Structure formats: C-alpha cells, structure tokens
Amino acid sequence: xxxxxxxxxxxxxxxxxxxxxxxxxxxxxxxxxxxxxxxxxxxxxxxxxxxxxxxxxxxxxxxxxxxxxxxxxxxxxxxxxxxxx
Numbered sequence: 572x573x574x575x576x577x578x579x580x581x582x583x584x585x586x587x588x589x590x591x592x593x594x595x596x597x598x599x600x601x602x603x604x605x606x607x608x609x610x611x612x613x614x615x616x617x618x619x620x621x622x623x624x625x626x627x628x629x630x631x632x633x634x635x636x637x638x639x640x641x642x643x644x645x646x647x648x649x650x651x652x653x654x655x656x
Contacts, residue, residue: 615654618650618654619647619650619651619654620650622646622649622650622653622654623643623646623647623649623650624643624646625646626642626645626646626649626650627639627642627643627645627646630642630645630646
C-alpha cells in the first residue's frame with residue numbers, strides 16, 4: 572500500500588488549522604463575556620456617580636452654598652436606592 576504523504580500532510584495541516592480557529596473562537600467568546608460584565612459594572616458606577624453629583628449640586632445650589640461632603644453622601648445614598656430597584 573502506497574501512502575500519499577502530500578495529501579496526508581495537507582489533511583493534518585487543515586485539521587490543526589481548524590482546531591486552532593475553534594480554540595481562538597472559544598477564547599474570544601469568553602473574553603467578550605468578561606468584557607460585557609465589566610462594562611455593565613462600569614456603566615452602573617457611572618450612573619451612580621452622576622446621580623450623586625447632580626443631587627449634591629442641586630441641593631447646594633438651591634441653598635446658595637458650596638457642595639459639601641454631606642451632600643455627596645446623601646446623593647450616593649439616593650443613587651443606591653435608584654440603582655437597587
């Protein structure tokens with residue numbers, strides 16, 4: 572029985588190429604999932620900060636004074652109530 576080494580080499584090469592493409596695809600999928608979770612957490616943190624700062628600014632402006640640390644603490648407490656829902 573004569574073996575066609577060229578065809579065998581090409582077949583093995585194609586199988587290795589397919590396996591590497593599959594591995595890269597699976598790895599990329601997991602990384603994208605982790606990135607999506609990270610972006611969601613970042614988006615939530617940004618919303619929380621915006622709500623807190625807007626509350627602090629509005630309260631201080633209505634009383635015609637500078638923003639205080641207490642205003643920001645109240646703002647973050649309010650933001651936590653909104654985000655928890």
